[in-house]
Amino acid sequence: MQPEIKLSVRALVEYVFRSGSIDNQFRTVTTLTEGTKAHKAIQSTYKETDQKEVFLKTVIEYEKMMFVIEGRCDGLLFSRDEVIIDEIKSTSRDLRGIDEDTYPVHWAQAKVYAYIYAKDYERQEMNVQLTYLQVVNNEQKQFQKRFTFPELEQFVYSLLKHYSSYASLMHDHRVRRDKSIKELQFPFETYREGQRKLAGAVYKTISEEKTIFANAPTGIGKTISTIFPTVKAMGEGKLERLFYLTAKTITRQTAEEAFSLMKNKGLCMSTVTITAKDKVCFKEETRCQKEYCEFANGYYDRINEAFLDLFSHETFINRATIDEYARKHTLCPFEFSLDLAFIADAIICDYNYIFDPKVSLKRFYDEHKKSTAVLIDEAHNLVDRAREMFSAELQKSNFLTLKREYKGTHLYDSVNRMNKYFIELKKKCTEEGHLVLKGVEEELVELIEEFVQSAETELLQSTNSEAQVLLLDTYFAATAFVKIAKIYDERYVSYVEVEKNEVQFKMFCLDPSHLLQQISKKFRTTVYFSATLLPLQYFMDMLGGRQEDYTISISSPFAKEQTDVYIQPLSTRFRDREHTKKQIINMLSKMVMQRPGNYLVFFPSYQYMKSVYEDFSINHPDIPTIIQNHSMTEDEREQFLKEFKEESTESLLGFAVLGGIFSEGVDLKGDRLNGVIVVSVGLPQLCLERNIMKEYFQATGKNGYDYAYTFPGMNKVLQAGGRLIRSEKDTGVIVLVDDRFLSQKYQGLLPSEWREFELL
Known part of the structure; x- marks a missing residue:
C-alpha cells in the first residue's frame, strides 16, 4: 500500500x-x-x-x-x-x-x-x-x-x-515512530499508586476527544503519567502531535527527561523544546541581522538540507540535538526550533506559544490542532498568566519621551495627541489616583491605530538609535493593545492609574476562562493537571471548564506518617507583623535545635522575608541561612538549591518567597529538605486590580474575596508545602504560621493529610 x-x-x-x-x-x-x-x-x-x-x-x-x-x-x-x-x-x-x-x-x-x-x-x-x-x-x-x-x-x-525526499524521510520516521510506540512499555517496573489511574484517565480523554482537569499530588509522577498515554494514543493514529506546556524551565526539563527515559526504552520520536531566544542564541548579543549574525545570514538557504540531515540520522530530537545541527548547518537555534516544532511529534514550550494572542505559533493552523493534544503542566499557573496574556497596557511617559525625540517628524503629531489624551485621563482620576472604566475607549484605540501607522513609516525609514529602541517597544505595546481591544468584552475592565507623573492605561482581563476555552476547544484534547488544582471548581471556572469535561482527583500515595504538621496560630496580617516577628524567630530557632536539618521558610513578600531574615541572622548567627534575592539568574538559583546538601552535619534555613521560583517545581529529595515553614495564608497584596476582580466576581454570584484573594493565596501555600514529600522514603515537618489556618474555611482548603496537626 x-x-x-x-x-x-x-x-x-x-x-x-x-x-x-x-x-x-x-x-x-x-x-x-x-x-x-x-x-x-x-x-x-x-x-x-x-x-x-x-x-x-x-x-x-x-x-x-x-x-x-x-x-x-x-x-x-x-x-x-x-x-x-x-x-x-x-x-x-x-x-x-x-x-x-x-x-x-x-x-x-x-x-x-x-x-x-x-x-x-x-x-x-x-x-x-x-x-x-x-x-x-x-x-x-x-x-x-x-x-x-x-x-x-x-x-x-x-x-x-x-519535496519527495523530505516527504519520504518524514514518512519513514512516522512508520518507525508508530512501530516503536506499539512496542513501548511503561518505562518503570511498576506504576506508583495512582499513576495507572491518571494515565488511564488521560488515554480515555484523548480517545473520546474530551477535556480533563486532573488534581494529582506531588510525587505521583504526573509528567510520565500524562505523556505516556498520549504517546500511546499517537501510535494508534488518534493524534499527530502533542504539546507539553509549562510555566518554568525546571518543569520543561522534567518533561525532557520523561521523553529521554522512553527513548532509552526504544521510543523513536521527535521532541522539540522551544527555549527563549536569548537563552539559546550562539552570539554575544541577540541581534538577528544578517550583517551581524552568520546563523541568520542565508538561514533559509540551508534549512531544508538541515531537515534532511537531521531526520536521516536522528530518531530523537531534544535541545542538545537542535544545538548540534544548528551549529553544523550554521542556523539560528531558536528559529530552527520553531521550524522543527511545525513538523515535530512533541513540542515542549511555554504557555504563551499556544495561548498568547500576541506571540502564539501562527504556523499551526486549525486543521493541525484537530489532531493535537495539549498537556498543561502546573495548570494552576495558567490563571494569572492568561490574565496577563489577554491584557494590554500603555504608559504616558513613553509617548512624552517620543514627543521630545521625534520633534519635527511626521510622527510628532501622533505622539503629541497620545500624550494629550493621557493628560486628560489624569485629570479625570479620583483623589486616590485611579479611574475604572467599562468598555473599549474607542477614541484611544483610534489614536493608537494612527500612532501604529506613523510609527511603521518612521521605523521603516530610520536607522538604529536609542530613540528607535523606545519607539519599537512602544510600537509593539500599541499593536498588542489594538489586538486586545478586538477581543475586549464584558469580562474585561479598563483602568487608569496615576503615580506622580506616570499615567498607565490598562485593558485588564478579569476572567480569562472564555478565551482559554475558545483556544483549547480547537484542539482534540486538553489535559489540565497540577498537584494543587484546588478547589477544583474554582480552577474549572477560571480555566474555561465545561459541564461535560472530565475531572479526576488522585489521593496522595504517601503515608500521613511521613509528615508531621504543626500550626502556629499567630497573626501575620500586615498590621501585626512587627509584634509577632519575635515569636516566629523563636519558633524557627527552636525547630532547628529540636529537629536539625534543612528547612525552607516561605513568606508572602520580599519585605517581610528580609525583615525576619535580618533579625534572625543577628539573634542566631550560629545557624547558617541563605535568602532568595530579586531577579536571580539560573546559576544563582542552582547555587541556592545546591546549599541543601544530603546528610549535612549542620542545619540550614533557606528564606524564600511564596509563589516565587523556589515554591514550586523544586525537587529536593531525601535529606536535602527536612521541613517547610509557611508564614501567612499567602493572600495576594491588596491592590486596585485584585479589588476590581473581587467586585467583578461578587457581581457574577461568586464569592469575590475568595476568587480574588483566598484561593490564589492558598494555592501558593499548597505549592510550597508540596516541596517536602517527593518520594515514599521522604519524611519531614510542615509548619503553617497563621491563626486563620484554624478557621473552618481554611481547614476545608487543606489537603486531607495536613488536617491531623498539632498546635505550637
Whole structure:
C-alpha cells in the first residue's frame, strides 16, 4: 500500500521556494493584523459570478507515494471563457518596489491552485493573477500570466521532485515512530499508586476527544503519567502531535527527561523544546541581522538540507540535538526550533506559544490542532498568566519621551495627541489616583491605530538609535493593545492609574476562562493537571471548564506518617507583623535545635522575608541561612538549591518567597529538605486590580474575596508545602504560621493529610 502524504499548497511551495536570511530589522506587523481585512476588501470587488475562498484538492502519485495536496485559493474569477486564479497578498511595502518576479513563492502558490482547477475541469489553459494591496494607502498592483495545462503539470511535478525526499524521510520516521510506540512499555517496573489511574484517565480523554482537569499530588509522577498515554494514543493514529506546556524551565526539563527515559526504552520520536531566544542564541548579543549574525545570514538557504540531515540520522530530537545541527548547518537555534516544532511529534514550550494572542505559533493552523493534544503542566499557573496574556497596557511617559525625540517628524503629531489624551485621563482620576472604566475607549484605540501607522513609516525609514529602541517597544505595546481591544468584552475592565507623573492605561482581563476555552476547544484534547488544582471548581471556572469535561482527583500515595504538621496560630496580617516577628524567630530557632536539618521558610513578600531574615541572622548567627534575592539568574538559583546538601552535619534555613521560583517545581529529595515553614495564608497584596476582580466576581454570584484573594493565596501555600514529600522514603515537618489556618474555611482548603496537626 502506497503511503499517503497530506500537505497544504502553502507548505509545499514554501518548502521549495523559501530562501534568504533571518533579518529582524523592523518589519511591520500590519500584514498580520490587516491581512484578512485586505483579502475581504479585494474580494468585495468581485462580480457575483466570481468565487472566493475556494477549496481545491488533488491526489498525485509520485515516487511510490500518494500526495494529497489541498488549500483555499483566494479568488476564482470568470470572464467569458476565461478562468483566473487570483492570489491576494497584503503588504506594507511600497508597491513600487514590487515587480512581477519579486516573490516567486506567490506565483508558485497560485500556479498549484491553477493546476488543480485545470485538472478537475479539464482546462487546457489558465490565467494566474497576483494582487498586491498596500495596507496603509490601499494602493493595488496586479500581475497576470497565462499557462498551459502541460506547463502547470510540469511545474507541480517539479515541486514534488524537490519535496519527495523530505516527504519520504518524514514518512519513514512516522512508520518507525508508530512501530516503536506499539512496542513501548511503561518505562518503570511498576506504576506508583495512582499513576495507572491518571494515565488511564488521560488515554480515555484523548480517545473520546474530551477535556480533563486532573488534581494529582506531588510525587505521583504526573509528567510520565500524562505523556505516556498520549504517546500511546499517537501510535494508534488518534493524534499527530502533542504539546507539553509549562510555566518554568525546571518543569520543561522534567518533561525532557520523561521523553529521554522512553527513548532509552526504544521510543523513536521527535521532541522539540522551544527555549527563549536569548537563552539559546550562539552570539554575544541577540541581534538577528544578517550583517551581524552568520546563523541568520542565508538561514533559509540551508534549512531544508538541515531537515534532511537531521531526520536521516536522528530518531530523537531534544535541545542538545537542535544545538548540534544548528551549529553544523550554521542556523539560528531558536528559529530552527520553531521550524522543527511545525513538523515535530512533541513540542515542549511555554504557555504563551499556544495561548498568547500576541506571540502564539501562527504556523499551526486549525486543521493541525484537530489532531493535537495539549498537556498543561502546573495548570494552576495558567490563571494569572492568561490574565496577563489577554491584557494590554500603555504608559504616558513613553509617548512624552517620543514627543521630545521625534520633534519635527511626521510622527510628532501622533505622539503629541497620545500624550494629550493621557493628560486628560489624569485629570479625570479620583483623589486616590485611579479611574475604572467599562468598555473599549474607542477614541484611544483610534489614536493608537494612527500612532501604529506613523510609527511603521518612521521605523521603516530610520536607522538604529536609542530613540528607535523606545519607539519599537512602544510600537509593539500599541499593536498588542489594538489586538486586545478586538477581543475586549464584558469580562474585561479598563483602568487608569496615576503615580506622580506616570499615567498607565490598562485593558485588564478579569476572567480569562472564555478565551482559554475558545483556544483549547480547537484542539482534540486538553489535559489540565497540577498537584494543587484546588478547589477544583474554582480552577474549572477560571480555566474555561465545561459541564461535560472530565475531572479526576488522585489521593496522595504517601503515608500521613511521613509528615508531621504543626500550626502556629499567630497573626501575620500586615498590621501585626512587627509584634509577632519575635515569636516566629523563636519558633524557627527552636525547630532547628529540636529537629536539625534543612528547612525552607516561605513568606508572602520580599519585605517581610528580609525583615525576619535580618533579625534572625543577628539573634542566631550560629545557624547558617541563605535568602532568595530579586531577579536571580539560573546559576544563582542552582547555587541556592545546591546549599541543601544530603546528610549535612549542620542545619540550614533557606528564606524564600511564596509563589516565587523556589515554591514550586523544586525537587529536593531525601535529606536535602527536612521541613517547610509557611508564614501567612499567602493572600495576594491588596491592590486596585485584585479589588476590581473581587467586585467583578461578587457581581457574577461568586464569592469575590475568595476568587480574588483566598484561593490564589492558598494555592501558593499548597505549592510550597508540596516541596517536602517527593518520594515514599521522604519524611519531614510542615509548619503553617497563621491563626486563620484554624478557621473552618481554611481547614476545608487543606489537603486531607495536613488536617491531623498539632498546635505550637
